[in-house]
Amino acid sequence: MPFSMAFILNFTSVRGMSLNEVYADFVKILGYENVLRGDYVQPYSVDKYTRSVVKPTFILKPASVQQLLQILSLARKYGMSITPRGGGFDLAMGSMVSDGIIIDLTRLNEILEVNDENYTITVQCGVTFEDINEKLTLKRLSVDLEPITSPEATIGGFIASHGIGYGLLRHGCSVLNIIRDLEVVLSDGTIIHTGFKNLPFGKAGYNLTSLMIGSEGLFGIITEVTLSVFPAPETVASVALNFSSIEDGLNFLGDITKRLTTAHSAFMMNATFKDNIIRNALKYPFGEFSGLIRLEGSREEVEWEKDSVENLCGTSKNNIDEDLWNYRFLYHVIRELNYPVLIDDYIIPVKKSAEAYNVIREIAAREKLNFMTHFLYLGSNIVLNLMYVDDIRKAYSLEKEIDEAINLIGGRPLTIGLRRVEVMKKTSPCLFNLLSEIKRVLDGINLFCPNKLL
Known part of the structure; x- marks a missing residue:
């Protein structure tokens, strides 16, 4: 329901x-x-x-x-x-x-410390990525990460919901690799620290950080975050690409990002996405699938690799590259639609992504349901954001069928929330039971989000 x-x-x-x-x-x-x-x-x-x-x-x-x-x-x-x-x-x-x-x-929105010696920033959970980037820019530093949803997303919510963002391609494709420490308040009032502010992840002792990433508030409330920061890149550039099929796009992005030393992000979108938003705004003749590669690094490296990709693909040099990059945040795109949208997000092995897309397309065609897709490339996996843009009630009714189809292919929903608890019980019973046992240890009174587990 x-x-x-x-x-x-x-x-x-x-x-x-x-x-x-x-x-x-x-x-x-x-x-x-x-x-x-x-x-x-x-x-x-x-x-x-x-x-x-x-x-x-x-x-x-x-x-x-x-x-x-x-x-x-x-x-x-x-x-x-x-x-x-x-x-x-x-x-x-x-x-x-x-x-x-x-x-x-x-x-809880204070930036507590920028440590130039250890290359870290410590912030409270309510600080937004916009706030973090503004602070670090003054010091020629960068957190090298942006959520795909909006720069207005808070760092605590991003981590608790296992946020996916632009820039993770450079950091082992997981936010875990740039988190030094989390301060977490448990249900009995105990305050714990999951890592070590002055040491990178996994370098010493027990580390509970990964337990809190994607926990969605089940085990405790993240109140403070310490992240690694990096020198700001000398220059940035984007390359827009057109593909005739999803297979061509995924194969190309997978191959080229392994070769590029300055690859920061890579994503694709389908024609429906562009028809609804970008084509009208940018007046550009896109193909069935369009992609974008974001490059960051030294000026010499970025310019050389950008020219190499453009020459390889026969891409014309124009302003569409940066214009397309400016449409990367899903919330900003959806806000322009100005009507209800339902979003589902899945993480899928790259080799199965085309199959997953075709399964979704067949189900949607059967039900005469329009949808848009955004694919974020993360090494061996793709994060697929699926956006239904017309009949939300019908989209809800198909969610379980699509979740189960994606699970059979080898993918899974990226977030659980309220909508997918029952699906998780059915498709991942061992994981569900394990999470329930962890919750009994950390939140024995079931104070936090009691309708998700147990």
Whole structure:
């Protein structure tokens, strides 16, 4: 059943206390303007994409870890569930809840330190990538990563939802390789650090960072992040490409990115994506599939490799390269559509990506459903973002069938959220049971996101 039609639990008291009394206790901690209820929770009842509607009881907006600890104490006292939320750019309703508390972490937005000696930046979880890049640019540094959704995404939400971004191609295709340390608050108020700020990942001792990446708030709330930073590139450039088929595009990107020393990102999109957005905006004759390779490095290397790719493909030299790069953020593209869009995201082996696309196309054609696709190349895998742009109700009804078809091919959904819990139980029962056991250890009272596991 689509979550826009989901049953919403309405209640007026918790553990013998009226909601007015509970509300008053939270106001004592945060102030009236940072405790929302009633009609004021509406902006948190939808996400940036699906427009599905649920209704949390309270929205709480702490400005410090100390306030967060006080909130958790009251939530334990009243038996109310907690769902953390960053910028709301997740793709699977991971930060939505039909009752209980949503904690908006965007006020935890301080950049705490830029360490020039260890090449790290330490920030609170509510800091956006836009904020990080602005700060580092002043020091000629870069985090060398951008989320595919929006630069307005918060770093805490990006990590908790196993965010995928431009630049990961240069870092082992995983955000894990640039995270030095996470500060995490557990449900009992314990604060842990998962790594070592001054050492790269995996260089010493036990490291729990990978457990928190993609955990979607199940095990704890990420409150602070330390990332590796890098010298800013001397120059950047983009090369736009046209392909007659998905097979040609994937094969070319896979081959060329292995040869290029300055390859930063590589992605493709299908004609429907361009028909809806980019062709109208850029007035450029695209092929059935179009791709883009982003290059970053020294001026000499970038210019030489850009010329090599253009000569190899017969690509004309024009401004379309940078224009196409400017349309890389999915949220900015969808915002221009100005009507409901449902997004599903999958990670699929490159060798199976064409098969996955064709399966999706057959199902969509059978149901007369339009869709757009965006493929982000990550070494041996492709992240496929599938966007339905007309009949959202029908798209919801096909989601389970497509999830199961992708699973048979060897792919899987990238995020679970509320929408895919039942599919995960069926397709990955061992993983589901393992995650449930880990949750019992780290969150034995099931305070965080209780509707996802157990």
